Amino acid sequence: MEEAREEPRVEAVYRQLKAMAVDFRLRPGERLNEGALARDLGTSRTPLREALNRLVAEGLVTFRPGRGFCCRSLDAESVFDLYELRAVLECAAVGLACARAGDDGIAGLEATLAAQADYAGKTVREVTAGDEAFHIAIAGLSGNGELVRQLQGINERIRYIRWIDMQTRVRTTKGEHRAIMAALAARDAPAAVAAMQGHIAKRMDQVVAAVREGYSSIYVPGHAVLFDRPLAGGSDDAQSRHG
Amino acid sequence: MEEAREEPRVEAVYRQLKAMAVDFRLRPGERLNEGALARDLGTSRTPLREALNRLVAEGLVTFRPGRGFCCRSLDAESVFDLYELRAVLECAAVGLACARAGDDGIAGLEATLAAQADYAGKTVREVTAGDEAFHIAIAGLSGNGELVRQLQGINERIRYIRWIDMQTRVRTTKGEHRAIMAALAARDAPAAVAAMQGHIAKRMDQVVAAVREGYSSIYVPGHAVLFDRPLAGGSDDAQSRHG
DNA sequence: GAATGCCCTTCTGTATACAACGCCGCGTGC
DNA sequence: GCACGCGGCGTTGTATACAGAAGGGCATTC
Numbered sequence: 282m283e284e285a286r287e288e289p290r291v292e293a294v295y296r297q298l299k300a301m302a303v304d305f306r307l308r309p310g311e312r313l314n315e316g317a318l319a320r321d322l323g324t325s326r327t328p329l330r331e332a333l334n335r336l337v338a339e340g341l342v343t344f345r346p347g348r349g350f351c352c353r354s355l356d357a358e359s360v361f362d363l364y365e366l367r368a369v370l371e372c373a374a375v376g377l378a379c380a381r382a383g384d385d386g387i388a389g390l391e392a393t394l395a396a397q398a399d400y401a402g403k404t405v406r407e408v409t410a411g412d413e414a415f416h417i418a419i420a421g422l423s424g425n426g427e428l429v430r431q432l433q434g435i436n437e438r439i440r441y442i443r444w445i446d447m448q449t450r451v452r453t454t455k456g457e458h459r460a461i462m463a464a465l466a467a468r469d470a471p472a473a474v475a476a477m478q479g480h481i482a483k484r485m486d487q488v489v490a491a492v493r494e495g496y497s498s499i500y501v502p503g504h505a506v507l508f509d510r511p512l513a514g515g516s517d518d519a520q521s522r523h524g
Numbered sequence: 525m526e527e528a529r530e531e532p533r534v535e536a537v538y539r540q541l542k543a544m545a546v547d548f549r550l551r552p553g554e555r556l557n558e559g560a561l562a563r564d565l566g567t568s569r570t571p572l573r574e575a576l577n578r579l580v581a582e583g584l585v586t587f588r589p590g591r592g593f594c595c596r597s598l599d600a601e602s603v604f605d606l607y608e609l610r611a612v613l614e615c616a617a618v619g620l621a622c623a624r625a626g627d628d629g630i631a632g633l634e635a636t637l638a639a640q641a642d643y644a645g646k647t648v649r650e651v652t653a654g655d656e657a658f659h660i661a662i663a664g665l666s667g668n669g670e671l672v673r674q675l676q677g678i679n680e681r682i683r684y685i686r687w688i689d690m691q692t693r694v695r696t697t698k699g700e701h702r703a704i705m706a707a708l709a710a711r712d713a714p715a716a717v718a719a720m721q722g723h724i725a726k727r728m729d730q731v732v733a734a735v736r737e738g739y740s741s742i743y744v745p746g747h748a749v750l751f752d753r754p755l756a757g758g759s760d761d762a763q764s765r766h767g
Numbered sequence: 768g769a770a771t772g773c774c775c776t777t778c779t780g781t782a783t784a785c786a787a788c789g790c791c792g793c794g795t796g797c
Numbered sequence: 798g799c800a801c802g803c804g805g806c807g808t809t810g811t812a813t814a815c816a817g818a819a820g821g822g823c824a825t826t827c
């Protein structure tokens with residue numbers, strides 16, 4: 282079972298467009314030319330517009346009647362709001378997970394975390410995907426499917442920022458994840474929530490400050506290639522070697 | 525300035541379809557015939573499908589490739605998840621509002637609440653709209669636009685259930701709202717969060733139980749007319765008169 | 768020289784046409 | 798008698814055509 286071989290045009294277009302919007306290959310403020318975009322994606326305008334409408338509802342693309350679609354912009358306020366919302370949801374998730382997760386679920390999460398221990402040779406994209414997967418897995422352990430769904434929507438909108446952030450913060454992430462994991466394994470909800478809150482809030486401060494102080498060249502062309510460059514470091518002991 | 529006189533077809537279609545989906549005039553499980561629906565709405569299939577795609581992304585409509593669109597269904601699990609998520613978001617909102625709301629914002633909210641005191645002659649739809657508006661206004665005072673946005677999306681999905689719930693619970697709502705308002709005015713975040721949590725959790729238990737125990741005729745045809753019937757009661761003193 | 772109005776181009780908004788797929792009923796074969 | 802296959806009908810999926818609006822450039826006028 283490689284994949285469902287029946288994939289409608291619009292589905293492929295949708296996924297491609299989403300990927301383009303997430304990593305800002307569609308630049309904000311710039312009107313998307315439907316004709317050209319449809320040609321590039323090898324389709325017609327009808328499925329293209331259907332896909333774009335879905336992305337509008339998800340907040341990845343904006344739409345102004347008569348003027349067409351354009352990619353969202355990431356100002357400091359939106360980033361702050363999204364990070365704050367993410368913190369709220371993830372803290373709630375980990376608290377619920379402490380109460381509801383099965384032992385096998387926690388064991389599985391620990392295994393996943395262990396598998397991510399060595400990030401040597403991985404790209405920023407891959408490491409960030411692992412980070413996101415860890416957080417989503419916790420949300421999954423909360424048992425609330427809607428919570429997972431909302432969180433995924435938020436993740437898509439801040440993924441670009443997390444890529445940037447992850448370029449410099451790889452090493453501190455792991456320890457914080459371990460602390461969250463430990464509290465979760467101990468079913469210590471207050472500790473888990475506190476650890477999660479601290480984990481996200483620290484990132485939020487750094488990220489929002491960066492966006493606010495004019496580093497709004499977050500979406501510069503050519504930036505994206507950095508995310509596919511393998512990282513230098515090895516296991517988490519690398520941190521002490523650098524110290 | 526009555527309204528922006530330039531309203532594209534798709535926008536009108538979208539709002540009409542959303543209204544139909546919210547109050548389950550589109551019945552769940554039943555395939556929507558695009559041709560017929562387009563004819564009914566006086567448009568063609570293209571804008572109809574664009575609107576439906578937006579509703580899919582919002583979770584009001586589901587879509588299965590090759591088989592078309594149909595209205596979401598509200599099983600007990602979804603309702604539980606949505607209420608739980610709503611509680612998480614609203615508790616966070618009221619906590620943030622305690623810290624951030626301006627005095628004028630709080631005054632405005634108090635005025636709104638006072639204006640809702642008398643529900644004599646109002647329909648369930650109207651009273652529920654007021655209830656929702658109160659909660660959304662609190663979220664607005666949190667200063668987090670994304671939080672408001674997410675909450676509105678959730679509200680649309682559970683509005684039908686709140687209509688049903690509100691038929692019997694009108695009177696208790698008001699006192700609870702006053703308690704939340706008082707804690708918010710006193711900037712007492714823990715009390716406000718606790719009041720909000722209790723307010724929503726109480727409703728959640730009742731509502732989920734009702735859905736779970738086979739009262740899944742929540743979306744029976746003809747049910748909707750009840751929501752447009754004026755209520756009997758008067759001001760909140762009515763409660764003591766009944767007691 | 769600058770500003771404003773008009774025309775042209777290009778793009779969006781919507782309808783419609785056609786192709787492909789799924790669904791249902793019937794017939795045939797085992 | 799049951800199951801499998803086939804064909805017709807209806808629906809969805811996609812392309813394309815056309816109309817209307819927005820934006821830009823040029824000319825004209827003050």
